[in-house]
Amino acid sequence: HVRAAGFVEHIAVRETGVRVRRGQNLLSVYSPEVYQAQSELLAVKDWPALDAGKSSGDRARRKLELLGMSKSALDQLLKKGEPMRTIGIGSPIAGYVTKKNVVLGSYVTPEMVLYEIQDLSRVYVVGDVFLRDVPHVATGSEARFVPSGRPGEAVTGKIDLVYPLVNAEARTRRVRMQ
Numbered sequence: 001h002v003r004a005a006g007f008v009e010h011i012a013v014r015e016t017g018v019r020v021r022r023g024q025n026l027l028s029v030y031s032p033e034v035y036q037a038q039s040e041l042l043a044v045k046d047w048p049a050l051d052a053g054k055s056s057g058d059r060a061r062r063k064l065e066l067l068g069m070s071k072s073a074l075d076q077l078l079k080k081g082e083p084m085r086t087i088g089i090g091s092p093i094a095g096y097v098t099k100k101n102v103v104l105g106s107y108v109t110p111e112m113v114l115y116e117i118q119d120l121s122r123v124y125v126v127g128d129v130f131l132r133d134v135p136h137v138a139t140g141s142e143a144r145f146v147p148s149g150r151p152g153e154a155v156t157g158k159i160d161l162v163y164p165l166v167n168a169e170a171r172t173r174r175v176r177m178q
Contacts, residue, residue, distance in 0.1 A: 002089055003068035005109045006031030008102055009086050013115070016100055020091045026115055027102060028086040037064050038083035045078065095119040125157070128172035137162060143177045 010028040013020060020026070041060035064074055069087055077084060099116035108114060125145045129137050137143075139159055146154045163174040 001110055001113065002029055002031070002108050003066070003110055004031040004033040005107070006034065008104055008106050008108060011102065011104055012088075013097055013100070016097050018097045020094065020097060020117060022092070022094045023090045025088040026091055028088050029108060030086045031067075034064070034067050034069065034087055035083050035085070037067060038069075038077055041074075041077070042081065042083065089114070091115075091117055093117055093119055095121075122178060125155070125177045127175055127177065128167065128170065129175050131166065131171050131173060134162075134173050137175055143175070145177060 006029040008027055009030050012025045012027055037060065041057065041064060044056040044060055047056045061074060064077075065071070068089065069077075070090065073084070073087060095117045097115055098118045099113070101112065102108065102114045127145065137159060139162060141159050142156060143159050144154050144156050157177040159175050160178045161176040163176070166173050
């Protein structure tokens with residue numbers, strides 16, 4: 001999501017299935033609201049505090065942080081001394097892009113989901129265990145999953161849930177392995 005409405009001017013991650021790092025730039029957006037807030041920060045950055053609280057510059061900087069501008073981008077803005085046309089939107093987590101809902105030039109709002117990123121470092125496998133084998137299966141015990149068609153690629157994990165319901169037709173009980 002973006003935090004301020006704007007127009008997509010550059011897309012860095014163009015396809016699904018791509019691995020991204022936390023903070024990696026996904027796209028760049030021109031937002032009139034963010035551009036105006038940058039101009040305000042530059043105008044008031046050297047003003048003294050009117051009371052014992054924060055200065056106008058501190059408040060303007062905080063506003064930009066709340067609009068999604070990173071601390072490094074803010075430092076670059078203050079160093080450069082002029083507003084940046086676009087701001088980069090970084091990935092909130094490391095993982096794989098599973099959905100991309102953005103195109104170049106589109107108008108985006110905070111309500112829109114631009115990317116879906118999944119952390120696949122931990123996944124769950126749900127399987128069925130025959131009733132005769134259920135007494136040997138308990139939460140916390142080690143289990144092995146063999147993908148169909150790939151007998152040499154067995155995956156080992158721990159059972160973290162044994163479902164309470166029994167499938168009467170198949171005479172099985174479901175388990176979840178992490």
